[in-house]
Amino acid sequence: MADKLALLIWAATPDRPELVVTPLVHALAGRALDAEVEIHFAGPAVRWLVEGFADQRYASAEKDKSVGYFLREAQQEGVTLYACGMAAAQWVDAGEDLLAGSRHAGATAFVVRALDPEWRTLTY
Template sequence: MAERLAILVWAADPSVPHLCATPFYFAAAAAAMDAEVEMYFTARSVQLLERGVAEGLYADGAPDAPGRRSVADFLREAHGFGTRLYACPTAMQAHGVSADALREEVQGQAGAAAFIGRTLDEGWRTLSF
C-alpha cells in the first residue's frame, strides 16, 4: 500500500528564493516512491503558485549559470510525479493572488481545515516547510 504525505508550505517565501525549491524536491521524491502527495500553500508561499513567479526564482540565486533549475522546474517535476498542489484561499486574499492567476498545475483551493484533516488522519504523514 502506498503511503500518503501532506506537506504544509508556509515559510517558502518568494523573497527568500533559497528556501523555495526544497518543498518541491521532497514532494517529488515522495511521489517518485509511489506516495500520494499533497502540498498546501499558505502565507507568502501561496505566491509560488501564481503564474510567472516561480520561473523567476532560483534556489542558488544564479539564473544564468549553466544547468541551474528554477523553482518552477522543481514545481513541475513534483507535479509530474503526481503531487497535488492546493492554495489557501485566506492566504490568496491576504497576498493578492486571484484564482485566475494560479498556475495550471494547481489542483484547487484548500486551507487550514483540509490540512488539519490530513494531520488527524492516521493514514497520512505530514511535513512542514
C-alpha cells in the same frame, strides 16, 4: 508504512527562494516511492503558485533550475498543489492566475491530513 504525504509550505516565502526547493524535492521523493503527495501553500508562500512568478526565482546563484521548473516537475509527477483560500485572498492580486492544475484548500484541509493516521505531514 504510510503512503500519503501532505506538505505545508508557509515559511519558505518568495523572499527566500532557497528554502522552497527542499520541500519540492521531498515531494518528488515521495512520488518516487509511490506515495500520494500534496503540497499546501499558506501565507505569502502562496505566491509561488501565481502563474509565471516562480519562473523568475532561483534557489541558487547558478540558476540551474527555476522554482517554477520544480513546481511543474512536481505536478507532472502527480503532486497536487493547493493554495490556501485565505492566503490567496491576501497575497494574490486581482487579475493574477494560479498555476494550471493547482487547487484551493483551506487550513482545515491540512489539519484533517495531520489528524488522519493514514497521512504523514511535513511543514516548511
